[in-house]
Amino acid sequence: MVYPIQTKEAVIKKVLMGGKPHHEIASEAGIGRSTLTYWLKNHKKNGIENLTDKEKRPQDWSVEQRLNALMETGAMPEGERVSWCRKKGIFSHHLEQWKKDILSLLTPNKASLRVKGTARLKKENAALKKELNRKDKALAETAALLVLKKKANFIWGDPRDD
Template identity: 35%
Template sequence: MAYSRERKASVIAKMLPPHNLSLRQLSREEGISEGTLSRWRAEARAQGKLLPDGQSGPKGWTARDKFAVVVETAALNEAELSEYCRKRGLYPEQIQTWRAACERANDWEQAASRQIAKETKGDKKRIRELERELLRKEKALAETAALMVLRKKANAIWGQSEGEDE
């Protein structure tokens, strides 16, 4: 079934903020299959429109959607950003948080390698301490074993003295 451009545009508009209707709800209201609505949303995204998946607000948005918002708002001044946020149902603080996350994303490898190096250093220190403790215990065990062997030899040579018990 072919739908008019106007109908398609009005349905897509219901997927956008402030409505943010889910595909299931929109399918029931409009009588259009979820598959068709999903295809329309994918086509609109390919054209550069921001159509988040979730109806749970910005918390349910994908990383791709958040990145798209950061790119769209990068050149906006404070007034334009506020207007953008009102239209999309967002807060400027959310966009700032997403922007910071995007900036940190490029440093992920360095941060991860620093964290791994820190953990490795701690692990190496712990291993050294455990090896030292193991060596100390092995020496104590060897000394105790040597004393027992000497005691047995002494008892064999001189016999057991009266005050000693075996």
């Protein structure tokens, strides 16, 4: 489980104050005794600022961190970049993928243009269908009136014949 840095700091401060035994503080905070021991060991070794220096997976990197990594490694030769990646716990192909992702956000891609074009075409298609439906109804009404006129002329005769 990943605990917020504020929780870690608060628990370590309680332990360092020395008011209660470690197991009581751990149970109050809802953490395991081994977790508290690990935090204390890290604190004694590296200080409070390194509580968050847990090795992250590539997908856990924020967009800002990815962009910073790309800027930092952009001018590096390949060997140096691989060494940098190894220290950070990622591979160079992650950098390449992040670069592609950021570039795709900056440039309009064909898919998004296609979606916009498709939306416009769908709207136009709907308008044309609506107009066609209106004209079909008008044509049907005209045909019905013509049929009624012919029937009336047949039954009562054509008024122009008189």
